[in-house]
Amino acid sequence: MLKDKRDVPLETLRKAVEKYRFNPNYIFTGQGPMMLGDDNENKFRVLSVIVDQKGEERIVHVPVPAQAGYVNESAEQTFIQGLPSFSLPDYKYKVGTHRSFDVAGDSMEPTLLEGDKVICSFLEPNLWENGIKDNHVYVFVTNSDIVVKRAINKIKTNSALELKSDNTYYQPFPLPLSELKEVWLIRSKISPFAPCMEKTNNGQVSKDEIDELRNAIQKQNEVIGQLYEAIDKINPKT
Numbered sequence: 001m002l003k004d005k006r007d008v009p010l011e012t013l014r015k016a017v018e019k020y021r022f023n024p025n026y027i028f029t030g031q032g033p034m035m036l037g038d039d040n041e042n043k044f045r046v047l048s049v050i051v052d053q054k055g056e057e058r059i060v061h062v063p064v065p066a067q068a069g070y071v072n073e074s075a076e077q078t079f080i081q082g083l084p085s086f087s088l089p090d091y092k093y094k095v096g097t098h099r100s101f102d103v104a105g106d107s108m109e110p111t112l113l114e115g116d117k118v119i120c121s122f123l124e125p126n127l128w129e130n131g132i133k134d135n136h137v138y139v140f141v142t143n144s145d146i147v148v149k150r151a152i153n154k155i156k157t158n159s160a161l162e163l164k165s166d167n168t169y170y171q172p173f174p175l176p177l178s179e180l181k182e183v184w185l186i187r188s189k190i191s192p193f194a195p196c197m198e199k200t201n202n203g204q205v206s207k208d209e210i211d212e213l214r215n216a217i218q219k220q221n222e223v224i225g226q227l228y229e230a231i232d233k234i235n236p237k238t
Contacts, residue, residue, distance in 0.1 A: 011077045014048065047097055047122065048080040058085040059093060059119065061100045067146045071181075088119070092187070097122040099184055101139050101146065107165040108148055111137065116191050118148065120184030128183060129155045135164075140175065141182035148186075 001008050016022055026034050050058045061084045062070050073079040086100075087093070103116040112118065120139050123131055132138065132153045140147050140163065149163035155177060164172045 011048065014077075048077040049097060050080060050083075050085045052087065056087070056094065057097060058087050059098045059100055060085045061117070062102070062146070064102045064104050067101070067104075071141060071144060071146060093119070098187075099139075100190075101148070101184070103148055103189075107167050107170045108137070109167045111166045112148060112189065113191065116189050118186045119188045119190070120186050123183040123185050125183075128177075128180075129153075132161065132183065137186045139182075139184040139186065140180060141184070142175065142179045143181060144179075 100119045152162035161175045
């Protein structure tokens with residue numbers, strides 16, 4: 001590398017940035033300060049990636065069992081190398097860094113169902129303030145979890161995001177900027193195919209169906225209560 005006979009590997013650059021606090025923007029573009037200061041060290045994040053034999057970056061998939069490890073070791077090349085990866089023919093996935101994540105839980109129903117896979121593009125930390133758009137769906141990697149939510153951008157006013165679920169049973173909650181590690185904009189999704197056309201939501205019961213069932217049970221309880229009152233009037237207890 002010193003004799004200019006081979007390029008500096010990305011993993012070497014990542015380790016140099018972490019250990020010596022070099023400014024990645026300065027290394028790649030020559031702009032800005034050479035070293036990271038306290039005011040800008042969180043504006044950059046060097047991602048570990050996987051490339052094919054042609055040097056083209058592949059899409060790394062993060063399944064549910066690996067998400068806890070990803071939160072703690074997302075910057076480690078050895079961990080990323082152990083995850084499955086794939087490529088797609090669409091040109092938009094050839095530019096930039098992409099990840100795919102499994103969707104867990106029902107908080108984003110009916111937009112996203114458990115078992116769906118979302119394909120996302122990386123949003124640089126220096127773009128969060130203006131690049132995170134209200135009501136768009138993102139994958140947020142925090143210090144302790146990976147969540148898929150709609151965002152309300154309150155970074156300028158509160159240094160935080162408000163995260164919302166499409167399932168109204170879940171309440172919105174704030175995410176402080178200090179707890180945020182990565183932001184991934186969802187570009188597309190892969191859903192399991194349901195061969196039976198009579199079923200919806202992959203055989204799952206929708207929220208509207210649950211509400212309808214709850215209302216029917218409530219009405220039945222009211223009718224039963226009225227019957228008991230009528231019986232008491234006909235045969236009063238002694």
